[in-house]
Amino acid sequence: MTTPRARAVLLPAACAFALAFAAAPAAPARRDAPPARGASPAPAIEEHLLANGMKLVLVPRHLSPTVAGAWVARVGSANERPGITGISHLFEHMMFKGTHVIGTRDYEKDVRLIEQQEALQDSIRAELSALRAAQRRGELDDMTKPESKTPRMRELEKRFDGLVAEQRANMVKNEFNTVLQRNGATGINAFTNNDMTVYFETVPANRLELWFWMEADRLRNRVFREFYSERDVVYEERRLRTESTPTGKFAESFDAVFWDASPYAWPVVGWPSDVASITRAQADEYYALYYQPQNLTAVLVGDFDPKAALALAERYLGAIPPGARPAPEMITMESRSLAEKRFHGEAETNPAATVRWHTVAFTHRDAPVLEIVDGLLTGPAGRLRRSLVLKQGVATSARAAHEPLKYEGSFEITAEAKEGRTPEEVEQAIYGEVERLKSEPVGADELQAAKNRYLTAAYRQLNSNFLIGLRYAVSEGRGDLHGAERIEAAVQGVTSEDVQRVAQAYFTKEGRAVAIWTRKGGGAEDPELAALPPPARERARAGLARIRAASDPEKLQQMLDMFDQMGAQMPPEAKPAIEYLRGKAQARLRELSTPKP
Amino acid sequence: MNDTNRWFRGAAGASLLLLLALPAVAADAPPPARPEQLRFPELRYAPPRAADCRVLLKGGIPAYLVPDHSTPLVTIHVLMRVGPDLAPAGKEGLPAMAMNLLTRGGTKTRTAQQVEDRASALGAQLESDLGSGGGGMFGLGGVPIGPACSRATLNLLAKDVDEGLALLVECLKGPAFEDERVKLRREQELQQMKQRNDESAAIEEREWGFLMRGGSHWTNRWTTRSSIEGITREDLVAFARRYVGPKNFVLAVSGEFDRATIARKLEAAFANWPVPGVNPGPPAAPAEPSAAGWYLVDKDVNQGRVSIGLRALDRFDPDYQAARVMNDILGGGGFSSRLTNRIRSDEGLAYSVRSVFEGGLYYPDPWRIQFQSKVRSVAFAIQIALAEVRRMRDSLVSAQELEVAKSKFIEGFPAQFETANAVAGGLAVEELTGRYQKDPDYYNEYRDRVRAVSAADIQRVARRLLDPARLAVLMVGNAKDILTGDPKRDAQITTLAGGDPKHMPLRDPMTMKPMP
Known part of the structure; x- marks a missing residue:
């Protein structure tokens, strides 16, 4: 299997969709049970509710003269619908494009130019609609090719480019980032996943007020300049991560196979047809629904005085007018799976097998147990490596990952076939280990070791301001600000019976989807x-x-x-x-x- | 030894200063109209100094000790100058395999499985590898050792540090290289090799290395099936005996401890090493100049990967800081840089576009523009990039560009040392790779050196380094589409290159020989 290599995101504010924080501790036990004191390594935090309904979390930490600031909008691809998939992520890009005062020389002129651009885009959309119909009739093989454009479309685009040039002359390029960078801000970026959109940067401790100024300004006065060229940038991001990687498109397709009803079925970056067609009006409407203060939580971690920070928060963030009505709830629930699903991916990748089961949401009481199951299977002393790799010699590597999201969850095991062994053999070996979890109680030492590993892993997540900020932002985005510490507490109480019960409940044949990976043009090497x-x-x-x-x-x-x-x-x-x-x-x-x- | 660390004391001092200086906020006063109108208290910041963290253990091992009481963890990195350059001919892959198996192949008294079980029971991370350490996502938690060094790392609860340290040292003193583990590692290496042509990014990286440093350089001596299959347990034992010893160690230690106690523990643990170890000195510089011209690798993907650049200078060059600032304005500074503004924001041609200039750790390393764009717009994006290179040579940067780039480096400096691990690791790497010895005041003088860079310096450096005639342009993607270009744009590869680019074949993943 090709695994995506971790790449340093060197381009600030570039935004990685679907950032996976594999080791992020997750999931509470019961919402009504407070975490046991001392059972979680969590630092002391302050929680505040600002006048407009925005939440504020403060974690003072005086180890270096820096402050990591983040805010999470509780909206992700799960809140989208067909036709606008990818809009949450596109939004994340647009939030770096400036405001009434940042990024422009003359705001009035800006507004005029944007309206003129929109009128032209309406005509372009009519052309695109005709192209779409032509492709459906089979008269065009690919409407996105430059050669597919109609003469009228070229003419409209030319006029549009003229307006863009005029707008560009009126802009102060990327001023949002430049102001922050000039003041020593680092790690200016954001990410979107299925459940949330998180924006963050680290500022020198003496520039905390700047953080509030910039974030409040963009929340209140954002202007979606360069909307259409940014859509192209997002498409390049899709090409980079999904379309031109060996298994990107396959992984996307496997997700769509795995989920029936859940909006997790579509990619965070959006389907290609949708990304290319999202309109500014749709974006405005989406913003009004999901970026109102009641749907946002800010997290500050680092070298500040909480009283001063709270006063700044009230002054800047608290002054943003609240939304008229609450953000709509995401209703759709995954229905119970009736049959095993199978997927055969022939790709430029080594032969491997992936088995993925439906499990539970982040706030579900069984989530901590699944964390322990993950821990028992993964790592140098984990069962997958011991059994599949070392004892049976059927695989060269194997890993498990529990992913409890806000609305639903999944548990996945992937192992790469050893030379001369087939993915199907690997699949059977995976089931062997899963059956063991169901039928044999876990020994006390093995269970304790998994708990110890979970505890140290949780401490490692508290290593820096940024990671602590991320922990709270992600927990909040998944539906419970205290989710991480709840699960840390609950994990220590997991019993051998819990493990067996949970394995039996979720690791079923009808609850799984299986991907068999073979090398394109090769297949598994002959024994x-x-x-x-x-x-x-x-x-x-x-x-x-x-x-x-x-x-x-x-x-x-x-x-x-x-x-x-x-x-x-x-x-x-x-x-x-x-x-x-x-x-x-x-x-x-x-x-x-x-x-x- | 003094338990208070000057760096953290300095940080706490800065914090107090801020507290006193923060103006009382009037909740009803309207915020200023522009961010420039905000007034900030002064931030006094002193970077960490090696002298405050460095201890020379009996036995001559330098150790950088940085306490951090925020979590009950301890991290111990044993850094070594062990790189791929140390592989004997025909045994490519030996150093990496030896380093990987140091902590995964058992010891004189414990099997590999027993070591893993014990580390697992303690919840510890115990690992070793060659050349990793860029720092994971968002640059946190790693140690930037570069491609010619290795590390063995232990991370665990402070209460278990005695047992963990004993385990780590046992692995390094007498690695057993169990047959079963050697066999597994070989299989894993071969599996990874098979994927060498799967990702266009991997192909680009590899061919860029060949263009920049030539086929004879150690960075381009790739493992092959036969080199990996030829590595024996005896090779591994001999390699570890030669290089894994106190003379080749620098320690970076951070976490919950007091300095005197941890120093005593380290001293005891690292005493009586069976062999002194050899520090092989800096790795060899490339013998040939970097290639110039246009190169194309055909790989059927719809996004072309582009690298443009040449070998520039090392970090000891007098123009080093001027070159960093120049690069920041051109393409290193994200959204405040020209390449990002033009290629990404203006034209929507790429998601990621940047220029990278790190200065070689030991010898001049490449300066490089890198971006990815849909195959049909590759030519147009390259045209823009080359125009920006020329502009950097032909005219002075604006006062504002200069000011933004410099203050970014100066004001953002404290973030580089945010964690104790970043301080210990960062300083230890300075000694491991030789800047501590050659330029001990680097961090202390860093901000003044950046401040001193002028617009004229930048133009002079751009003219010195960014010679268009010496540039290599490498493209990887669907060759036909890259050469076709976009009819809307007046840019063609053949016109830009003055002819056909050189078509480079893929290499056989198991032999690395060009495929017919």
């Missing part, structure tokens, strides 16, 4: 080939590629004759490779001689 000594194997592999590529029976017959001659002349140790190739060439010849139906 016979894998058994050959290294130098001979290399030559045999090259020969095999020639045999597979051959489409002329006559050429294959010549190859077979050549193998016969070679077999007679070669030293005994080379014979197995020749025999192997002979067999393959004969099979290929049979294949070519069989008439196609």
